[in-house]
Amino acid sequence: MSIVSEIKPLIVKELKNLYGMDFLEEDLTINTTKPEFEGDYTLVLFSFVKKIKKSPEQLGIEMGEALVKAHPDIFTAFNVIKGFLNLTVSDTYWFNFLQSHFSDSRFGHKPANGKKVIVEYSSPNTNKPLHLGHLRNNFLGWSVAQILKACGYDIIKSCIVNDRGIHICKSMIAWQLFANGATPQSTHTKGDHFVGEYYVKFNDAYKKQVEELVAGGMKKEEAEKDAPIMKRTQQMLFDWEAGKPEVMELWKKMNNWVYEGFDVTYKRIGSDFEKMYYESETYLPGKKFVDEGLKQGVFFKKEDGSVWIDLTDEGLDEKLVLRKDGTSVYITQDLGLAQQKYEDFNYDQSIYVIADEQNYHMKVLKLILQKLGKPYADGIFHLIYGMVELPSGRMKSREGTVVDADEMIEEMVDVARKKTEELGKVKDFTESELKELYDIIALGALKFFLLRVDPKKRMIFNPEESIDFHGFTGPFIQYTHARIKSILRKQSAVGSRQLAVNCLLKLEKSLIIALEQYPAIIEQAVAEHNPSVIAIYIFNLAKSFNTFYTEHSVMNAESEEKKQLRLQLSEMTAHVIASGMGLLGIRVPERM
RNA sequence: GGCCCGGUAGCUCAGCUGAAUAGAGCACAAACCUUCUAAGUUUGGGGUCAUUGGUUUGAAUCCAAUCCGGGUCACCA
Incomplete structure (x- = not known):
């Protein structure tokens, strides 16, 4: 307590x-x-x-x-x-607290509470590689899942892969037209990047064709529909839905290239999933809802055969749930997926990590499920996050103006290597130890940068200014941890006996007070679904330790009693830093 | 236009379930390594909390209006 x-x-x-x-x-x-x-x-x-x-x-x-x-x-x-x-x-109170928790690496964690939560995050399209915005989503989803776990929830991480649709066909058409049989292997390109290049090529060609048609006197809207490459793409989507073998084969081949690429990136950033859903498998079952909704009178059919729900009572609009040709729309698929997830896992809560541009959509989704009387509807929670933008505005994959995730990580690794070499503190590290350290620092900097701000707020990332390693950053905290570990290595075991120290110095006490707040901080982070609460707290804790560290010596303390007290303080601080950073998906090094 | 979100230091952000003189980081100016890792610490300047009105003993925080920015309101996903 x-x-x-x-x-x-x-x-x-x-x-x-x-x-x-x-x-x-x-x-x-x-x-x-x-x-x-x-x-x-x-x-x-x-x-x-x-x-x-x-x-x-x-x-x-x-x-x-x-x-x-x-x-x-x-x-x-x-x-x-x-x-x-x-x-x-009273100091006694603080001594007792420190005494009973300093060696507990799981301080702040709670026992299992029997509640099951499914967290859907990442959810990529298979027509392009991941960019900085996806990283924010991945880090957020993973971290929120981890924070919930620490609070005793049973967590299932899931991912819905948008592996079908017109955008996928665009890459496929462009590959057919421009690749001359090239493959990721033949071009030594990572699979997702390879496919992404063709997505950009499609849009270049498409834009050119539209311009030509417009120059020939056609209206822009018409030209956009009439461009030959677009017509071919639509035909391909039709063939895909009909299951035409050569289209299916190409689709599988290109998606597998993308998955190979994603696997590498996911492994690197630490994203993992207990359950993968594929849109190609879930886009049809949602239609069952339509019959159900019609029978219940929740949906209604218009004269042309399209099916709608009237949400005007809720201050929203009428919303289409099935096209007149009987094919499902986005929301229909999501209804089906929500049901599928519930059947698979019988969850208490279902969290969707999705950008704020889909606020309306998610509101409608939940509302429809509530109107249909689904038992799991109230458990649906949209974890909103703001988009990552560049100083020039939104990132657009179509136009290739994105900060690529893999490149971003490589750049951070480069910076980590340069800084580490400049400082020259780990000259005795082996090659693989160095590689690991650069990864820890680079990803620590990147993850902390994206997680330290309130998820709801959109953020502007300036690629010109590389992510800092000083101040309110991951490496600052990692460094503090490494410093503490350096002290603890000098001491074989921290004594746990009751100390007869009669008074706490100001900086000692403020550290203990900060440590004591950690469990409450985790609770707050859970309540708000907000990892930045943890990031801010851990930063302040590290700062507090650094101030203490420069002012008071641990190993050369005034007395043996003080030395033991400070060792306990140091050990507990290291534990909380490691634990809190762990909740953000950030590792902390023993040395750096 | 309707609905939703945001506007706090030069920049990036905390604080927003009301509470003491509005806080960090970066940048800028200076000081500190014969002493546990200087990726650190300390000090300094820097604010009309978008604007106006209201509620309150007390408002950056709550309410209303206005201005600015973004999102959304697709038989796209």
């Missing part, structure tokens, strides 16, 4: 004792005391003033005296400034 949740009932009880009034724990505002004031935690008094009819000062003094008297094991002192009651928590 955290100190704050331990203190709250005590305060409620004292308020009752002193004034005979009942307050709820939720009504209490308790913050860490600002550094410029004396104390550890602060109770804000204003909210009681009205009911109790005493001045904040008097109220604070009475409460302070009562709390210190009733709980001398927790509170040792207090002061009241304006409407704030600053409470000093």
Whole structure:
């Protein structure tokens, strides 16, 4: 139990004792005391003033005296400034806390709670390689899954691969037209990049044809439909749906190239999935919903045979769920997939990591399932994240103006190597140890960069400014961890006996206070589905340790007792850093 | 146009379930390595919290309106 949740009932009880009034724990505002004031935690008094009819000062003094008297094991002192009651928590309390947790590498984790959550993330298209936006999605999804796991949830990570459709056919047509039988092997190109090149080639050719038609006097809209390459693509989609063997063969061949490429990238960034869904297998079953919805009267059929749902009561529009030709649309597929997932896993909650451009779509999806009375509908949660943009605007695969994921990672590895070589601290590392270290640092920097901001906010990435290794960054925290490990290596075992140290120094105490908050931070991150909460916390913890580190020596402490205390502090800080970074999918090195 | 999201230091962002003088990082200026890793630490300048009004003992935070930016409202996915 955290100190704050331990203190709250005590305060409620004292308020009752002193004034005979009942307050709820939720009504209490308790913050860490600002550094410029004396104390550890602060109770804000204003909210009681009205009911109790005493001045904040008097109220604070009475409460302070009562709390210190009733709980001398927790509170040792207090002061009241304006409407704030600053409470000093006893050093003994902090010693006991440190004592019982410093060696626990799973501090802050919770036991299994029996709830099952499926987290869908990544969800790539098989016509182009992953870019920076996909990385944000992948890191977010993986991290949220990991954070939920730490809180005791049973997690299934899933991925829906958009492996069919007109966009896939575009790459296929372009390959037929321009490749002359070239393959990833023959061109020594990573499979996903290879296919992505043809997607760009398609769009170049298409654009050119449209321009020519427009120059010949055709209207733009018409030209876009009439361009020969587009007509061929539509024919191919039709052939694909009919299962034409040579089209299916090409489709499989090119998708496999892409999967080979994706596998390499996923492995590199640490994305993994318990369950893969493929749109080519799930795009049809959604149609069952249409009959069901019609029978229930949730859907209605228009004269042309198309099927709709009326959401005007909810402030939305009418939404199409089945085309007049009987083929399914995007939302139909998603209805089918939601059902499929529930049948497969019987989940309590289903999280979708999808960019904010699909907010409306996800709202509609959930609403339809609710109207259909599906038991799993309320458990659907859209984890919204903002798009990653360039200073010049949105990234567009079609136009090739994207920051490629693989290239980005390679650049970060390069920077990591250069910086490491400049500093020359790991000259005794083997080649493979160095390679691993560069990977740890490069991906640490990249993941931290993308996870440290609130997922909901869109972010602008400037490729000209490479990601920093100083300040609020992954490497800064990794470095702090390596420093601590360097100290701990000098000591065979950290003693765990009760220490007779009589007082905590300011920097020691603020470190302990920070460590104590870790479990509450994880809870907050879960509640908000927000890894940036962890990133910010771990950064502040690392900063706090660094300040402590420069001010006080561990190995040459004033006394043996102090040395042991600081070793425990160091060990616990290392554990929390490693644990918190682990929740972000970031590894921490022993040395760097 | 309807709906949704955002606007905080030169830049990137915290703070947004109201609470003490609005915080970090980067950049800029300076100081600190015979002492546990200087990828570090310390100090400094830098703000009309988009604007206006309202609620409140108290507003960056809540409410309303306005301005600016983005998304979405497809028989695309």
